[in-house]
Amino acid sequence: MSRSLKIHYIQDRLPVVYRYRQVFRWFMILLSFMMIVYSLYFLLNFVHTETPVFFKIMPLGICFIGLDSVLRKVTSLNSISFMPQHLKLGYIAKRSIVIPYEDIQSLDLQKKITFYMIISYRDKKGELQQLKTPASFPHILEIMFNLAEMAEQAVIPEKMQGILEYLKANADNEL
Numbered sequence: 001m002s003r004s005l006k007i008h009y010i011q012d013r014l015p016v017v018y019r020y021r022q023v024f025r026w027f028m029i030l031l032s033f034m035m036i037v038y039s040l041y042f043l044l045n046f047v048h049t050e051t052p053v054f055f056k057i058m059p060l061g062i063c064f065i066g067l068d069s070v071l072r073k074v075t076s077l078n079s080i081s082f083m084p085q086h087l088k089l090g091y092i093a094k095r096s097i098v099i100p101y102e103d104i105q106s107l108d109l110q111k112k113i114t115f116y117m118i119i120s121y122r123d124k125k126g127e128l129q130q131l132k133t134p135a136s137f138p139h140i141l142e143i144m145f146n147l148a149e150m151a152e153q154a155v156i157p158e159k160m161q162g163i164l165e166y167l168k169a170n171a172d173n174e175l
Contacts, residue, residue, distance in 0.1 A: 016081070020078060029073050032070045074093035078090050078092050086099055101151045106119075116132050116133065117133050
C-alpha cells in the first residue's frame with residue numbers, strides 16, 4: 001500500500017506557520033513540572049535520616065529528569081513561520097530568530113544518531129551562524145522544500161537536491 005506525500009507550495013499563502021501540537025507540548029511541560037513538584041514533596045515529607053539510600057536518591061533522579069524535560073521543551077524550536085520577507089523560528093522561553101531569505105547560505109539534512117535539519121545563515125552582524133534542529137519537527141520535508149524554494153541562493157548538497165527534486169515532482173500544487 002503506497003502513501004502519497006502531502007507536500008504543498010506555500011508561496012501564495014504566506015504567512016504560514018508550522019508548529020508542534022501546542023496542547024500536547026504544554027501537557028508534557030505540565031506533566032514534567034508535576035514530576036518535579038511531587039519528587040520534592042516526597043523528599044520533604046517522606047525522606048528522613050533512617051530512610052534507605054535508594055529512596056533518598058530516587059526522588060532526586062526523578063526531579064532531575066523532570067527538570068531536564070521542562071528545559072528541553074521550553075528551549076527547543078517550537079514554531080517555524082514563513083513570512084513574505086523572512087523565516088521566523090519561535091521558541092517558548094527564548095527570543096525568536098528572524099532570518100531574511102536572502103541571508104540563508106545553505107540548507108542540509110545530516111544524520112548524527114538522528115536526523116537534523118541544518119540551516120546556515122548570516123546574522124545581522126554578517127557572521128555565519130548555524131541552526132540545527134531535529135528532523136522530527138512536524139512537516140519537516142514540506143518545510144525544507146519550501147525553504148529551498150524561498151531561499152533560491154542557498155547551497156544545497158547533491159543528495160539533498162535529489163530529495164528536493166523528488167518532493168517537487170510529488171507536490172500537490174504548482175507554483
